[in-house]
Amino acid sequence: MPIYLSAKIAPYGSNKMVDGKSVDLTTGTDGSSYTITNDDLFLIDANAQGTEASTYYVTGAQLKAYIGSVTVDDALSASSANPVENHVVYDALATKLNLVGGDITGALKITKTSTQLTLAYDGSNEARFLTSSTGGLSISTVGTGTTDSDLLLNVDGSITLDSANGSITCLDNGSTYTPSADADVANKAYVDSHQKFSESIEFYFDQEVTSRTYFRDADDSNYPFKWDTYDTEDSITVGDTISITPTNATGGVIVPYDCKLKGVRWVGYNGQNYNQVVDLQVWTGTVGNHSMSMVTATLRDSRRVTNHNRESFNIGQALDVSLSAGDSVLPAFLYTSGTAVMFSGKVVFLFERA
Numbered sequence: 320m321p322i323y324l325s326a327k328i329a330p331y332g333s334n335k336m337v338d339g340k341s342v343d344l345t346t347g348t349d350g351s352s353y354t355i356t357n358d359d360l361f362l363i364d365a366n367a368q369g370t371e372a373s374t375y376y377v378t379g380a381q382l383k384a385y386i387g388s389v390t391v392d393d394a395l396s397a398s399s400a401n402p403v404e405n406h407v408v409y410d411a412l413a414t415k416l417n418l419v420g421g422d423i424t425g426a427l428k429i430t431k432t433s434t435q436l437t438l439a440y441d442g443s444n445e446a447r448f449l450t451s452s453t454g455g456l457s458i459s460t461v462g463t464g465t466t467d468s469d470l471l472l473n474v475d476g477s478i479t480l481d482s483a484n485g486s487i488t489c490l491d492n493g494s495t496y497t498p499s500a501d502a503d504v505a506n507k508a509y510v511d512s513h514q515k516f517s518e519s520i521e522f523y524f525d526q527e528v529t530s531r532t533y534f535r536d537a538d539d540s541n542y543p544f545k546w547d548t549y550d551t552e553d554s555i556t557v558g559d560t561i562s563i564t565p566t567n568a569t570g571g572v573i574v575p576y577d578c579k580l581k582g583v584r585w586v587g588y589n590g591q592n593y594n595q596v597v598d599l600q601v602w603t604g605t606v607g608n609h610s611m612s613m614v615t616a617t618l619r620d621s622r623r624v625t626n627h628n629r630e631s632f633n634i635g636q637a638l639d640v641s642l643s644a645g646d647s648v649l650p651a652f653l654y655t656s657g658t659a660v661m662f663s664g665k666v667v668f669l670f671e672r673a
Contacts, residue, residue, distance in 0.1 A: 432452075433449070434447045434448065434449045435448055435449060435450055436448040443461075443462070443463045444461065444462050444463060444468065445460075445461050446458065446459070446460050446461070446468075446470075447459045447460075447461065458470065488506075489504055489506045495508065497509060511672070512672055512673065513671060513672060514671070514672040515581070515669065515670065515671050515672075516669075516670050516672075517667055517668060517669050517670065518572045518648075518667070518668050518670070519665050519666065519667040519668070520535070520544075520571065520572065520650060520665065520666055521544045521663075521664070521665050522535070522544055522546060522587070522650065522652075522662070522663065522664060522665065522666060523544045523545050523546070523662070523663045524545070524546045524597070524652045524660065524661075524662040524663075525545070525660050525661050525662070526546065526547060526549070526652070526654055526660065527654055527657070527658070527660050528549075528654060529553065529654060529655065529656070530551060530552070530553040531549040531550070531551060531552075531553070531653070531654060532549060532550045532552050532553065532554070532561065532600065532602075532651050532652070532653050533546040533547065533548065533549045533651060533652045533653070533654065534546065534548050534549065534550070534563060534567040534570055534571075534602075534649055534650075534651045535548070535567070535570035535571065535649075535650070535651075536548035536566055536567060536570055537566045537567070537569045537570040538566045544663075546651070546652055548564070548566070548567055548570075550562070550563050550567070550616075553653055553655075554618055554653075555598055555600075555618075555621045555623075555653065556618065556621075557618055557619060557620065557621065558617065558618060559617070559618045560615050560616065560617050560618070561602075561615075561616050561618075562613040562614065562615060562616070563604065563613065563614050563616050563649075564613060564614070565606050565610075565613075565614055567614070567616075567649070568604045568605075568606045568614035568616065568647050568649065569606055569647060570649065571602075571647045571648050571649035571650060572647065572648045572668055573645065573646070573647055574642050574643075574644065574645070574646050574647075574648065574670060575644060576644045576672065576673075577641075577642065577643055577644055577672070577673040578642050578670045578671060578672050578673050579639060579640060579641055579642065579670065579671045579673055580601075580603070580619065580638050580639075580640040580642055580648060580668060580669075580670060581637065581638060581639065581669045581670060581671045582635060582636065582637045582638050582668070582669040583601050583620060583635065583636055583638060583650075583666065583667070583668055583669070584633070584634065584635035584636075584666070584667050584669075585599045585622065585632065585633070585634045585635070585664065585665075585666050586631070586632070586633045586634075586664050586665055586666075586667075587631065587632055587662055587663055587664020587665070588629075588630070588631045588632070588662070588663055588664055589624075589627040589628065589629060589630060589631075589632070589660075589661065589662055590629065590661035590662075590663065591628075591629065591658075591659040591660070591661045592628045592629045593628060593657055593658045593659045593660075594625070594626045594628060594657055594658075595624075595625070595626075595627075595656065595657025595658070595659075595660050596623065596624070596625050596655040596656045596657055597623070597624050597652055597653065597654055597655065597657070597660065597662065598621050598622065598623050598624070598652070598653035598655065599621070599622045599623075599624060599634065599650070599652065599666070600618060600620065600621045600622075600650070600651040600652070600653055601618075601619045601620040601621075601638070601648065601649070601650060601651075601668075602616040602617060602618055602619060602648075602649040602650075602651055603616065603617050603619055603640060603642065603646055603647065603648055603649065604616040604617065604646070604647050604649060605643070605645065605646050605647065606645070606647060614647075616649060619638060619640050620636050620638060621653070622634050622636060623655075624662075631664075632664075641673065642670075642673075648668055650666045
């Protein structure tokens with residue numbers, strides 16, 4: 320057990336001086352290290368430390384007993400009374416390590432193949448620091464079987480994570496991490512699967528035949544935003560299905576990948592000063608490949624507009640409809656009653672990648 324001292328220490332009756340050298344309790348007799356025996360007598364020259372103008376003696380047994388039994392906390396609390404007489408070893412160590420006042424100006428290095436540093440609150444709650452054989456650092460918190468042993472970084476400035484290989488990973492107890500709150504860190508897997516995008520379609524609608532659901536026709540070259548193709552239905556119940564032509568089914572928004580339809584909003588204007596009753600609807604369907612079949616469309620939402628005489632409307636609805644790549648989202652109008660219908664505007668859809 321080498322102890323480094325700054326005070327001048329000399330074995331009694333010997334010409335060898337040990338000044339700031341290693342005093343080893345087990346080996347060495349060359350003057351830079353010395354094996355302390357119980358019968359040794361050491362002269363402590365207080366003047367070497369500048370604390371008192373006198374000298375003191377301590378036996379090897381006293382020095383060994385002190386080193387083996389007194390804790391650092393005990394030495395810290397008692398050293399102020401008489402650091403030379405009562406705490407020879409601690410006072411020398413404090414001077415050598417520059418611990419006076421609680422500061423360390425040198426470097427601290429702990430070499431060990433297992434946990435190198437443990438900060439304990441009590442016998443059950445602690446934080447551990449471990450350096451691996453490759454220089455990696457693991458910081459772990461340990462509690463009494465709960466999940467409240469948090470790691471809090473409270474800095475007066477920025478926090479920067481700079482990875483040399485570009486890999487910064489978030490895990491949930493060893494498994495895939497999924498954010499659940501607005502303030503949570505979002506990882507690539509979450510961002511990739513929760514991208515949002517929107518698509519809008521202009522419309523102009525002026526039809527007045529009941530029991531008809533009017534869809535935009537992709538073949539309508541004369542009036543690209545005039546909704547004059549229809550199915551002979553008047554469904555307003557979500558989940559109802561009808562059959563429409565492929566040209567109708569391609570007149571809406573085609574989604575490029577698996578996603579969810581999260582919402583719809585209609586913003587428009589009734590250009591005539593008449594009362595009309597019209598339902599603004601959202602349908603979905605799938606056009607086949609190499610198919611001549613009619614397309615089955617499913618009603619997803621229906622919003623009724625009444626008595627907007629030369630007035631604008633702004634109507635939205637949250638949705639949660641699962642879609643596959645290639646599916647169509649089809650806005651439609653269902654005419655119920657009224658004269659001189661003239662609706663124009665835009666409908667916008669919000670999508671979230673699945």
